[in-house]
Amino acid sequence: MDGLEQWTNQLQQWVHEAETWVHQIPASQLYAALCALFLTTAFLLLIHLKRFYVYNILGNGICQKKNLFFLLIFLSCLIIAVRLFKRTQSNTIVLAGLSASGKTVLFYQLRDGSSHQGTVTSMDPNEGSFVLHSESTKKGKIKPVHVVDVPGHSRLRPKLDEYLPQAAGLVFVVDAVEFLSNCRAAAEYLYDILTKASVVKRKIPLLILCNKTDKVTAHTKEFIRKQLEKEIDKLRASRTTVSAADIANEFTLGVTGEAFVFSHCHNKVTVAEASGLTGEISQVEQFIREHVKP
């Protein structure tokens, strides 16, 4: 009995691995491969059907089994394809924010519960599907979270657009210590995110995470929220007036004629605190679990 359980566990693990592997392959390749598979099976099926009829005419029923076998293959292919392309509820959480705000550390805190030997500026996104580290001791089946850490360097920001369409939640990380010097840049980035069509239309919930709160000089989250609102309010004024030809932002923010507050946004915006380095990230985990049900 024990052995059986082990086997099923093993099997489940394999299935999971296979699924993650499949998810890593670009969609276009998958389509191509599946097309090839379908065509061949359909082709074989056709041939066999033909033969089957011929045999039927001859009154020979032996081939029926073989035919069934091919039908089965065809069906299973279909099922796999349907499962692959069925849009399951997204479990992607995107970490965004300025460079050096602590996204990569947060990513590894969520994943491994440690920041390892430190980090440097990211050049590529970090991606991973995993059960949150704090939940890894819990029993029972927990749905893994797909977390993406998008580099904060302004040159790499276009990458964010790749992940937003599948995001179930967005964490905007802000450095609470060096906040004032980065306030405008952060507000601009946040404004860009909040006006993106993919965010507005799908109402992706956003968490503004004030990181590095373990430091004494860190600003409070209320202060940061107010400053960001103020900055965005100014941005709104200047952005809407820029000539229409180059507008990248598809939507306007908030209620016109009123000072901007985050509650005006189409999507839910909340503010939380965390400290990536010391591992106090319970509020992030809570946010993640609100939007990716375990």
Add this chain to the structure above:
Amino acid sequence: MAECTATPAPICKGDKFSEKDCPQNALEKKRMENIPHASVVRSLMYAQTCTRSDISFVVGMLGRYQSNPGMEHWKVAKKVLRYLKGRRHYMLTYRRIVLEMLEQLLIFTRGGLILWTCKELGNALKGSPIDTLIRSCLLEERSGAASFNYDAPGAAYTLKWTFHNDLGLIFVAVYQRILHLLYVDDLLSMVKHEFSQIYDPKRRAYNDFDDIFRQLQKEAEARAEEIKKSKQVMRPTNALGKKQGHAAIQKAGSEGGNTQKTSGSMKDGGDAKGRNLENGHSNGHRTGIKESFAGGVVTGKENEGSNGRAFDVNKLQKLRNKGAKKIDTVVSKAPKVEPKKKITKKNRVWDDSLPESKLDFTDPVDEKGDEYRPVVEADQGESMMDREEIISSESETDEDEEVGKDNKLNTKKHGWFSSMFQSFLQFPTFSIAGKANLEKSDLEPALKALKDRLMTKNVAEEIAEKLCESVAASLEGKKMASFTRISSTVQAAMEEALVRILTPKRSIDILRDVHAAKEQRKPYVVVFVGVNGVGKSTNLAKVKSTHFFYFNGFDLKGLPTDWMELCSNATLQVAYWLVQHEISVMMAACDTFRSGAVEQLRTHARRLQIPIFEKGYEKDPAIVAKEAIQEASRNGSDVVLVDTAGRMQDNEPLMRALSKLIYLNNPDLILFVGEALVGNDAVDQLSKFNQKLADLSTSPNTRLIDGILLTKFDTIDDKVGAALSMVYISGAPVMFVGCGQSYTDLKKLNVKSIVKTLLK
């Protein structure tokens, strides 16, 4: 002495030496003759100067009596030896100097997680050289460069790096700039090689790599020393390059020359604009097969002749017959290429022995060749392919002619299909599952084609070159995805790089900045700088045409026949744009160099109803600007637009004046006004402008160009390369694009469409 007991000290307190201890009579002298005192002392002296400075006192004392040692001295000498025995393991150690010269070595992922650092080196780096490296070098598509210099207060580092693209790892070595470490490249490549073997994406700590690293470092040092000894001027032979060379050759050999064939044919394809590919296609797949087959055979022979020989000879015989036939057609059909082809034909020796001796690269005798081997190999491959081409396919020459006419069209049409087909042939096992790791030689043809394409779009050659290098560095060693081909992979990488470059680093929302300045009750100062595109009044014809060109839109018939400068024109456009957004603008006419400039600006300003600040021509522009800013803060203008004289980047006095203007007024924005028409000159203009501004500035914090305004953007069609060149060289974003002569023709750059145009 071997069994003696150790003593705690080499000399006891109170031990004294004197002449008395020296042998006084013949007997004593005789006794001392048998004692090897002198040699012992000499050995001790050696030890003392090298590793045991703790015995220097006593050895010094003993040395005084070298000429006539006595029994007492001998006893002391023995005592020293006994002391040394007890402390045999204590010594001054001299780590090789190089050990201390490396400041730090890091291994991290592209995602930014540090996997391993050398704890032994452990020196805390001053500032953040790694982050700076990534931000200002690797992310700016400058990773093709050899090294990066980092300056922090109290430290000047040089950084070298290498990528492992397949695993997404970056290896960075940091060392003091003053030291020219020869072995760093070598060490990095060795570290890369070793680390990639133990790397596991799931593992986070690599403590066991410490030992391996120590070993590697020793090796690298030893090699560096050797190189120093042998006085080779060459840089340390890149161990990896060597290894790769071997590996490539072995692989090529084992695969029957398939790999080489790729490099050869691809390179050739690049050179002759995909001539090869087209041939393969247009002649039907039959020729393609033959070609690749023959290629495989030849290269196979090249590398391990004996294996493939038995099998090629008859094949080649057939081909030669065909070739003989072919030559006739060559002569008749392609007279242009004829002489060259004849020569190649003559050179072609199908005997087994000769090419082998020439092309056998597995023999590492030639030391100098080490570094260049891969290149040489590729070259040979190419020339082989050239010859092969003549022989193998029937309608080749027809193709050649056609290629001459419209090769571009053909490449586009046939490129995909034929290369797909070829890849199927060459990598029968990998074509679906994804190709093996990309090598530089695989990338070269695609990169070359891409570079040419960029250059046809008016991108400066230097920059196209650098970009391609950087893209190559980012792709080398990567695994190719299935159902893709090299050129599309390269193109995708290039597209990503271009988007990255053109995406502005700083905010280009001037209005936002203006509002910010307004809050601080300070006028926002913009200085327009730029070259003068035309040869001034000396070149009247040009002036007239420019004048016509520029005045069309403004409709200024009543003005004196003087022309408007780019700079002023841009200033006016920006001024108009700002006024449109309800910002009060003031212009400062600081072009005190060109006659008529002030009047011109005044006329336009009146037309736009913008206040203008002017002080005639005699004044120093820096002072005019200063007064203008003071005036603006008095009357509450939000923005001051400072129009300066256009100047050539080489004009020292004018550049000095500009530097002074900038230093004195500390503007919020320095806009460089450039023509979108320039090609290679763009690099020169911007880099010299920036350099002059940096060199001639008297203040410690130098100001460089913050943004670019491209004019005449409407006249360039798809030749948008200047935008890329300028942004790449200066790192400043294109803030505006002027696409017409009227006030309203100011736009923002659309990065996506520019990238699309560049790669079209």
